Amino acid sequence: xxxxxxxxxxxxxxVAMLPLAVNPFILNVFALSFAIAVLATSIDLxxxxxxxxxxxxxxxxxxxxxGVGIAATRYGLGYPLQILAGLLAAIxxxxxxxxxxxxxxxxxxxxxxxxxxxxVWGLSIRMYSLTGGENGIKGIERPPFLDxxxxxFYFSLGVLLLAxxxxxxxxxxxxxxxLRGLKDSAVRLNMIGYNIAFLKFYSFVLSGALAGLAGIxxxxxxxxxxxxxxxxxxxxxxxxxxxxxxxxxxxxxxxGAVIITYVENxxxxxxxxxxxxxxxxxxxxxxxxxxxxxxxxxxxxxRITRLVTGRERSST
Amino acid sequence: MxxxxxxxxxxxxxxxxxxxxxxxxxxxxxxxxMRLVNLxxxxxxxxGGLVGISVIEIxxxxxxxxxxxxxxxxxxxxxxxxxxxxxIRGEELPEVLLTWGLGIMLSDLAILIWGGQPTLVPKPDxxxxxxxxxxxxxxxxxxxxVVMAVIVGVALHLLLGRTRxxxxxxxxxxxxxxxxxxxxxxxxVFTGVFVFGAALAGLGGVTxxxxxxxxPGDEGRVLLLAxxxxxxxxxxNLTGALVGSLFVGxxxxxxxxxxxxxxxxxxxxxxxxxxxxxxxxxxGRKP
Numbered sequence: 001x002x003x004x005x006x007x008x009x010x011x012x013x014x015v016a017m018l019p020l021a022v023n024p025f026i027l028n029v030f031a032l033s034f035a036i037a038v039l040a041t042s043i044d045l046x047x048x049x050x051x052x053x054x055x056x057x058x059x060x061x062x063x064x065x066x067g068v069g070i071a072a073t074r075y076g077l078g079y080p081l082q083i084l085a086g087l088l089a090a091i092x093x094x095x096x097x098x099x100x101x102x103x104x105x106x107x108x109x110x111x112x113x114x115x116x117x118x119x120v121w122g123l124s125i126r127m128y129s130l131t132g133g134e135n136g137i138k139g140i141e142r143p144p145f146l147d148x149x150x151x152x153f154y155f156s157l158g159v160l161l162l163a164x165x166x167x168x169x170x171x172x173x174x175x176x177x178x179l180r181g182l183k184d185s186a187v188r189l190n191m192i193g194y195n196i197a198f199l200k201f202y203s204f205v206l207s208g209a210l211a212g213l214a215g216i217x218x219x220x221x222x223x224x225x226x227x228x229x230x231x232x233x234x235x236x237x238x239x240x241x242x243x244x245x246x247x248x249x250x251x252x253x254x255x256g257a258v259i260i261t262y263v264e265n266x267x268x269x270x271x272x273x274x275x276x277x278x279x280x281x282x283x284x285x286x287x288x289x290x291x292x293x294x295x296x297x298x299x300x301x302x303r304i305t306r307l308v309t310g311r312e313r314s315s316t
Numbered sequence: 317m318x319x320x321x322x323x324x325x326x327x328x329x330x331x332x333x334x335x336x337x338x339x340x341x342x343x344x345x346x347x348x349x350m351r352l353v354n355l356x357x358x359x360x361x362x363x364g365g366l367v368g369i370s371v372i373e374i375x376x377x378x379x380x381x382x383x384x385x386x387x388x389x390x391x392x393x394x395x396x397x398x399x400x401x402x403x404i405r406g407e408e409l410p411e412v413l414l415t416w417g418l419g420i421m422l423s424d425l426a427i428l429i430w431g432g433q434p435t436l437v438p439k440p441d442x443x444x445x446x447x448x449x450x451x452x453x454x455x456x457x458x459x460x461x462v463v464m465a466v467i468v469g470v471a472l473h474l475l476l477g478r479t480r481x482x483x484x485x486x487x488x489x490x491x492x493x494x495x496x497x498x499x500x501x502x503x504x505v506f507t508g509v510f511v512f513g514a515a516l517a518g519l520g521g522v523t524x525x526x527x528x529x530x531x532p533g534d535e536g537r538v539l540l541l542a543x544x545x546x547x548x549x550x551x552x553n554l555t556g557a558l559v560g561s562l563f564v565g566x567x568x569x570x571x572x573x574x575x576x577x578x579x580x581x582x583x584x585x586x587x588x589x590x591x592x593x594x595x596x597x598x599x600g601r602k603p
Contacts, residue, residue: 051409055412055416096588099588099592100587100588100591100592101591102592103591103592103595104591104595106351107347107351107352107353107408107412108551108595110353110408110409110412111543111547112547112591114353114355114543115540115543115544115547115587118536118539118540118543119540119580119583119584121536122537122540122580123580126576126577126578126579126580127577127578128577129577231536232420232536233420236417236420239413239416240417243413273424273425273428275420275421275423275424276420276421276425276428278417278420278421279417279418279419279420279421279422279424280417280421281417282413282414282416282418282420282421283400283414283417283418283421285417286404286410286413286414286417287400287403287404287414290410
């Protein structure tokens with residue numbers, strides 16, 4: 001078994017054993033971090049491979065959470081239907097937004113996706129009869145079999161694994177190759193017969209569906225949904241997780257999300273100014289740690305391998 | 317619905333447009349020239365407003381507050397450009413992310429310094445109260461904001477259209493490599509525009525901030541409106557910023573009044589249509 005498959009499997013084994021080792025508080029932080037990890041995974045699906053980073057992805061995540069909340073409290077639907085409603089809401093919003101980004105690229109793509117996230121945030125505040133305004137929707141019950149810290153931990157871990165599996169399958173498929181092509185040279189991709197606009201639309205909707213999964217974890221974790229889930233800072237956390245962990249990797253965004261969520265929950269007990277620290281991490285990561293943790297680790301393991309085997313690293 | 321009410325709303329819309337123009341003019345030039353979406357622009361607006369009010373309170377002079385906000389935000393813009401942005405010039409995603417982090421930090425630090433309470437600008441007598449004209453009353457301060465925006469707008473158009481510096485900026489928006497190859501120090505032009513944009517945002521903050529909101533957190537709303545101005549009007553184009561500001565400002569006020577729950581759709585709808593059928597914006601040029 002190669003290192004590339006062994007390391008993630010070992011990591012997964014360690015994570016799956018966590019409930020045996022840590023207290024409920026930390027376990028809950030992990031469950032929450034998996035929601036951010038799924039969000040980061042969805043951002044990285046387009047951002048890491050095609051270079052089109054969505055800066056408003058939390059808006060789509062929140063749409064799914066609101067879908068669950070509305071289905072649960074307003075219509076009293078059962079859990080499978082709540083989850084279905086959430087995913088459909090995320091996909092519906094992605095379809096709408098996807099049409100808007102079809103012809104955008106580069107810097108304009110960033111600006112439009114940012115505005116999209118802010119629109120969902122604004123709507124969630126304004127459409128109070130549907131969303132409860134600033135207070136949000138409260139009293140969303142977890143399914144009975146997920147009540148308790150340990151079952152919920154495994155539920156969110158399961159959703160994360162599902163998201164990672166989907167991302168892995170996509171990046172290995174012809175679609176994944178086309179996405180890489182989009183990053184390298186959209187013009188050539190167009191020349192060999194790809195429909196660029198449709199490719200952007202399609203991948204955006206797929207990544208939106210993943211963000212919908214994140215919303216499902218989030219809403220059941222908090223048992224409520226309110227506008228900050230769609231906000232500027234939440235999207236920022238997702239993007240920062242991608243950046244910090246390693247852009248265009250499977251594990252990187254997950255690592256980044258776990259670190260950010262842990263640091264946030266740890267620090268917010270001691271300092272009142274958590275957003276300042278989040279912003280500072282952002283600035284420092286952009287200036288000094290562009291390759292992320294995975295990039296740094298690969299650099300280190302590469303160096304060790306060279307030391308041990310005495311060979312130069314082969315060019316990849 | 318009496319026509320006076322409509323007129324009042326229209327004027328309210330105009331004063332929001334005026335604020336948006338202060339924001340969008342800088343943002344659109346920075347976008348057009350540097351290919352940078354400055355997400356700290358909302359924070360520049362917030363800081364400018366708060367700093368300006370502090371200056372007014374300390375010096376007791378209303379007009380010094382404006383000068384203070386503009387000068388201090390210009391200095392701050394210079395700092396951001398030279399200390400942070402300089403090192404990642406031309407890398408689109410890192411630039412956006414850096415200004416994003418900066419914006420989150422600044423708005424949070426603003427709470428630390430000024431607190432989370434709404435602030436009002438202490439205004440001189442001749443700008444308070446209402447102005448009556450033909451039996452129609454309107455707050456003087458709102459009219460003052462519109463007049464300020466008109467003055468700044470005319471000055472900007474003259475600066476950009478009639479001077480050598482303006483010509484350099486316009487040429488840079490069209491083709492920066494070409495300008496650079498003609499021996500112009502394009503990086504200096506970048507810095508100049510960034511500093512100028514920051515000063516404008518600060519000026520906007522102290523002029524119109526108290527009307528729209530100077531609470532930390534409000535800058536997100538203002539930034540959203542300013543971004544939609546650019547998307548609708550077309551990036552890198554002052555006339556586009558003007559048209560976009562007028563449209564977004566007036567539309568926002570009318571829709572907030574008549575269907576508050578769906579007010580954002582009046583923004584979202586036109587924006588979506590423009591992105592699908594005319595991605596470069598109403599007055600933007602094809603890339």
